[in-house]
Amino acid sequence: MQRYFAKQKIDNQLILNEEDIYHIKTVMRMDEHDKIQVVYGTKVYLCCLENVNTNIQIMVEKELEVKENRMPKITLLIPLLKEQKMDLILQKATELGVNKIIPIETERSIIKRKEEKEDKKLERWKRICKEASEQSYRIDIPEILPIQNPKNMKMLEGLSLICSTAETQRNIRFVLNSNTTCDRINIAIGPEGGFSPLEEKKWNELGFISVSLGNRIMRVETVPMYILSVLNFYYME
Numbered sequence: 346m347q348r349y350f351a352k353q354k355i356d357n358q359l360i361l362n363e364e365d366i367y368h369i370k371t372v373m374r375m376d377e378h379d380k381i382q383v384v385y386g387t388k389v390y391l392c393c394l395e396n397v398n399t400n401i402q403i404m405v406e407k408e409l410e411v412k413e414n415r416m417p418k419i420t421l422l423i424p425l426l427k428e429q430k431m432d433l434i435l436q437k438a439t440e441l442g443v444n445k446i447i448p449i450e451t452e453r454s455i456i457k458r459k460e461e462k463e464d465k466k467l468e469r470w471k472r473i474c475k476e477a478s479e480q481s482y483r484i485d486i487p488e489i490l491p492i493q494n495p496k497n498m499k500m501l502e503g504l505s506l507i508c509s510t511a512e513t514q515r516n517i518r519f520v521l522n523s524n525t526t527c528d529r530i531n532i533a534i535g536p537e538g539g540f541s542p543l544e545e546k547k548w549n550e551l552g553f554i555s556v557s558l559g560n561r562i563m564r565v566e567t568v569p570m571y572i573l574s575v576l577n578f579y580y581m582e
Contacts, residue, residue: 346380346381346382347369347373347375347381347382347479348381348382348383348384348389348479348480348482349361349365349368349369349381349382349383349384349479350365350383350384350385350475350478350479350486351383351384351385351403353385354385357404357405358402358403358404358405359383359385359390359392359403359404359405360403361383361403366401369381369394369397369401370397370401375394375397376394376397377394377395377396377397377398378393378394378395379393379394379397380392380393380394380406381394381403382409382482383403383405384483384484384485387411387484387485388408388411388484389408389409389411389484390405390406390407390408390409391405391406391407391408391409392404392405392406393406411484414442415580416442416576416577416580417503417504417527417528417529417530417576417580418444418445418503418528418529418530419442419443419444419445419529419530419531419532419573419576420443420444420445420446420447420501420503420529420530420531420532421438421443421445421446421447421532421534421569421573422447422448422449422493422495422498422531422532422533422534423446423447423448423449423534423569424448424449424450424451424453424454424534424535424536424565425448425449425450425451425454425456425457425458425492425536426454426455426456426536426565426566427455427456430565430566431470432473433566434566434569434570435470435473435474435477435489436473436474436476436477437477437569437570437573438487438569438570438573439473439474439477439478439481439483439486439487440477440480440481441569441570441573441574441577442483442573442576442577443487443569443573444485444487444488445487445488445489445490446470446474446487446488446489446490447489447490447493447498448470448489448490448491448492448493449492449493449494449495449498449533450492450493450494450495451495451535451536451540451544452540452541452543452544453535453536453537453538453539453540453541454536454537455536455537458492463491463492467489467491470489471486471489474486474487474489495533495544495547495548495551496547496551498531498533498548498551498553499551499552501529501531502529503527503528503529503530503531504520504524504527504529504530504531504554505530505531505532505533505551505552505553505554506520506530506531506532506533506553506554506555506556507532507533507535507540507545507548507549507553507554507555507556508532508533508534508535508539508556508558508568508572509539509540509545509555509556509557510535510539510562511542511545511555512555512556512557513557514557515554515555515556515557516556516557516558516559517556517557517558517572517575518575518579520554520556521576521579530576531553532569532572533548533553534565534568534569534572535565536565537564537565558571558572
């Protein structure tokens, strides 16, 4: 069953954006009285489609039960990457439960910041996360911040980790076992080639703990999927 996010609720009717209406009518070719799930606020509703061929209406039939999520709030800090890799990370990180994504400037990133294109990039990234949230039956959409300079990251609360290729002794399991009560986890991931030694030192000064992900050197687009899978397994009830 398709899931969408509503922008407004009026009495017993939920209002979707025009892109979602187009998807229902033209892409999915739904019919009169077909059912969909719609998220509004923190609630999920089973809805029935009416007047599909004219002025479509999304009518609430009942509220659905939502299971409580006990995972810590996860913020992922990722370097600027080529479009295909960036899209993959945004999609899979959303499916794996990330709550906030912060694109960051890094020394070794191949892609450099272009302020004149940032608004369009941000709009596109948000759309990817919305679609991935619908596909994975989330009740929220990850927040994506504009591109940030790492020096602004000292304001982040919670357990902060930086994925390091230099650290060998302190692995992610050890750090998680030593911080069992944290409710927020921030994870900084470097570009191709990783963070430079000077960069990593600056992150450490901001309170980020260098952690090893094991003996393998992974592609940058693999690292978020790996570490988010580890966190999902670690906090699984």
